[in-house]
Amino acid sequence: xxxxxxxxxVVLIPLINLALAVFVSGLVVLYIGESPIKAMRVLLQGSIGxxxxxxxxxxxxxxxxxxxLAVAVAFHARLFNIGGEGQAALGGLGVALVMMAxxxxxxxxxxxAGIIASAFFGAAWAAIPAWLQARRGSHIVxxxxxxxxxxxxxxxxxxxxxxxxxxxxxxxxxxxxPGAHLPTAHEMLGWIGVRFPxxxxxxxxxxxxxxxxxxxxxxIWRTRLxxxxxxxxxSEEAARYGGISPVRIIMLTMLISGALAGxxxxxAVQGEAxxxxxxxxxxxGFVGIAVALMGRSHPVGVILAAILFGMxxxxxVELEFEMPAISREMIVVIQALVILFTGALDNMxxxxxxxxxxxxxxxxxxxxxGGNG
Numbered sequence: 429x430x431x432x433x434x435x436x437x438v439v440l441i442p443l444i445n446l447a448l449a450v451f452v453s454g455l456v457v458l459y460i461g462e463s464p465i466k467a468m469r470v471l472l473q474g475s476i477g478x479x480x481x482x483x484x485x486x487x488x489x490x491x492x493x494x495x496x497l498a499v500a501v502a503f504h505a506r507l508f509n510i511g512g513e514g515q516a517a518l519g520g521l522g523v524a525l526v527m528m529a530x531x532x533x534x535x536x537x538x539x540x541a542g543i544i545a546s547a548f549f550g551a552a553w554a555a556i557p558a559w560l561q562a563r564r565g566s567h568i569v570x571x572x573x574x575x576x577x578x579x580x581x582x583x584x585x586x587x588x589x590x591x592x593x594x595x596x597x598x599x600x601x602x603x604x605x606p607g608a609h610l611p612t613a614h615e616m617l618g619w620i621g622v623r624f625p626x627x628x629x630x631x632x633x634x635x636x637x638x639x640x641x642x643x644x645x646x647x648i649w650r651t652r653l654x655x656x657x658x659x660x661x662x663s664e665e666a667a668r669y670g671g672i673s674p675v676r677i678i679m680l681t682m683l684i685s686g687a688l689a690g691x692x693x694x695x696a697v698q699g700e701a702x703x704x705x706x707x708x709x710x711x712x713g714f715v716g717i718a719v720a721l722m723g724r725s726h727p728v729g730v731i732l733a734a735i736l737f738g739m740x741x742x743x744x745v746e747l748e749f750e751m752p753a754i755s756r757e758m759i760v761v762i763q764a765l766v767i768l769f770t771g772a773l774d775n776m777x778x779x780x781x782x783x784x785x786x787x788x789x790x791x792x793x794x795x796x797x798g799g800n801g
Contacts, residue, residue, distance in 0.1 A: 431785075432778070432781060432782050432785055433785070434726075436781060436785070437724055438723070438724050438726050438728060438729040439729075439732075440781065441724075441774070441777055441778055441781055442722050442723070442724070442729065442732075442733070442770060444777045444781070445722070445766075445769040445770045445773075445774065445777055446722075446736070446766065446769070446770070448769045448773075448777070449762075449765040449766040449768070449769040449770070450468075452765050452769075453761070453762045453765050454467075454468070456758075456761060456762075456765075457754065457758075460753055460754070460758070461753065462751055462753050462754060466751070467747060467751060467754060470743070470746060470747050470750045470751060471739070471740075471743035471744070471746070471747050472739075472743065473743075473746070474742060474743040474745065474746025474747060474750075475738070475739035475740075475742045475743030475746070476739060476743075479624055479625055479628075480625045480627065480628055481742060481743075481746075482628075483613060483624070483625060483627070483628020483629070483630045484628050484629070484630070484738075484742040485735065485738040485739050485741075485742045485743075486613075486628075486630045486634055486735075486738060487628060487629045487630040487631075487634075487695070487700065487738070488712075488737070488738035488741045488742060489634075489731075489734040489735045489737070489738030490630065490633050490634045490637045490692075490695045490734075491692050491695055491696055491712040491715075492712060492715050492716060492719045492733075492734035492737050492738060493637040493638070493640070493641060493719075493730060493731055493734040494516070494637055494640065494688055494689060494691050494692035494695070494712075494716075495512045495516060495688075495689050495692055495712050495713050495715065495716025495719065496715075496716045496719030496720045496723060496730040496733065496734050497637075497640055497641060497644050497688045497716075497720075497727065497730055498512050498515070498550075498685045498686070498687075498688035498689035498716060499512060499685070499716045499717050499719070499720035499725075500644065500720040500723065500725035500726070500727070500730055501644060501647075501648070501657075501681060501684050501685045501688065502568075502681055502682065502685040503661075503720055503725040504648055504654075504657050504658050504661050504681075504725055505657045505658075505660050505661045505677055505678065505681040506660070506661040506662075506664075507561070507568050507661075507678065507681055507682060507685075508568060508569050508572075509554065509568065509572055509682060509685045509686075509689075510569060510572050510573060510576075510713075510714070510717055511553070511554060511557060511571075511572025511573070511575050511576055511686075511689075511713070512685075512689040512712075512713030512714070512716045512717070513576045513579070513709050513711070513712075513713025513714055514553055514572070514575045514576040514577075514578065514579030514580070514713070515550040515551075515553045515554050515579075515685075515686045515689035515690050515713070516550065516689045516690060516692040516693060516696075516708075516709045516712060516713050517579045517580065517583055517708065517709050517713075518549045518550055518552070518553040518579055518582075518583075518690060519545075519546035519547070519549050519550040519689065519690025519691060519692060519693035519694075519697075520546070520583075520693035520696065520697040520704050520708045520709070521549055521583060521586065521704065522545035522546050522548060522549030522550070522690065522693070523542045523545050523546050523549075523693045523694065523697045523698050523704070524591065524601050524604075524697060524703070524704035525545065526541050526542065526544075526545040527541075527542065527604040527605065527608045527698060528601060528602065528604065528605075530605070531605045531607065532604075532605050532607035532608045533607045534607050535607065535608065535609060535610050535611060535632075537607075538607060538608040538610075538698070539610060539632065539694070539698075542608075542693075542694050542698045543636070543691060543694055546690040546691045546692075546693040546694055546697075546698075547687035547688075547690050547691050548687070548690070549690050550686040550687050550688070550689050550690015550691065550693075551683040551684070551686040551687040551690065552686070553575060553579060553686055553690070554572075554682045554683060554685055554686025554687075554689070555679070555682065555683055555686065556571070556575065557571035557572050557575055557682065558678055558679050558681075558682030558683065558686075559679065561678055561682075562674065562675040562678040562679055563675065568682075576713070583704075583706065584599065584706065587599040587600060587601070587704070587706060591704065599705075599706045600703055600704060600705040600706065601703045601704040602703065603702055603703045604698065604702045604703060608698060608702070609702060610631045610632050610633065610694075610698055610699045611631060611632045612626070612628075612629070612630065612631045612632075612699075613628065613630045613631065613634070614626045614628075616631075616632060629699065629700040631695065631699040631700070632699070633694045633695035633698075633699045634695075636691070636694060636695075637695070638731070640688060640691065641727035641728075641730060641731055642727065644688070644727050645726075645727045645728075647684070653680065656672045656677055657677060657680075657681055659672060660672055660674065660677045689713060689716070692709070692712060692713075693708065696708045696709065696710075696712075715737055718733070718737065718763075718766070718767040718770065718771065719733040719734050719737055720733075721767070721770055721771045721774075722736070722766070722767075722770040722771075733770075736766075737763070737766075740759070740762065740763055740766070744756070744759035744762070744763075747759065
């Protein structure tokens with residue numbers, strides 16, 4: 429059977445799934461008495477219709493790239509890491525502790541420190557479920573779910589009792605030192621004479637996320653460790669027979685996955701809030717699962733899917749404002765439909781596309797045989 433080409437797997441099938449999700453979403457909007465065309469126009473205008481809109485879309489996309497990459501790396505080892513929410517939250521704790529520990533003189537020093545702290549704390553939080561899976565056989569799905577709740581409770585305790593200002597009622601840390609401020613898109617583009625609005629929070633974490641995506645591509649497809657991760661994911665027994673240690677692969681994969689999720693805090697905590705607040709992740713850990721599914725666990729696909737969900741988040745805010753009949757819950761329904769068609773109903777598109785490429789392969793083989801005759 430002719431395999432589906434990589435471009436069709438990463439681009440064509442997700443686009444068809446997305447088109448189906450948009451069509452069904454349009455039917456839902458029509459059912460509540462609103463115009464699907466107007467809703468789509470408002471969503472697109474609110475998410476990519478201006479530099480201001482692009483700024484917020486790319487800010488959300490940056491979060492989703494980190495969490496999507498975290499899930500994607502684990503997927504390659506057939507590990508379902510759904511603990512990105514907790515790992516990103518602990519990454520934020522690491523950033524906050526390091527940023528408040530010194531009076532940073534310049535962002536060029538604060539940024540590497542934030543990357544290291546967020547990655548370390550995220551990896552450490554993923555290490556415990558990884559060890560339980562590798563050594564005790566505990567299911568990674570169950571343990572990572574539990575650790576999301578534990579991370580939430582831990583942050584509430586620390587923010588309320590130890591990290592907030594004594595005179596403040598808000599469960600948040602003091603603002604980070606001015607030297608920890610990361611350059612925004614407005615400032616970075618200003619260096620080369622390009623004007624960009626000041627208010628969107630997109631910052632230097634965006635190119636960092638793109639570098640992380642490239643690093644994941646190199647890791648998975650250009651290194652021995654990446655080969656071992658993929659081999660383990662395809663068949664644990666065959667990998668074990670080939671001398672690959674399951675314990676080592678599970679631990680390393682989950683550490684890398686947790687580190688990527690934790691690095692989301694560079695964008696959300698150090699870059700945007702410039703302090704640690706109670707819910708800095710805002711569901712991005714769970715959105716990362718959908719991003720990885722839609723992106724087929726490929727870094728390019730993850731980037732494209734992250735931008736799409738960034739558009740849904742930012743455009744959804746504008747849609748709710750411009751068309752009050754479409755509530756926030758309605759936006760969640762649209763996001764759920766995208767997840768449904770790209771995840772649970774993926775084979776509804778994949779199987780016919782696979783058959784189509786199989787027919788193309790047979791036609792090409794017959795034509796080649798006829799030409800040789």
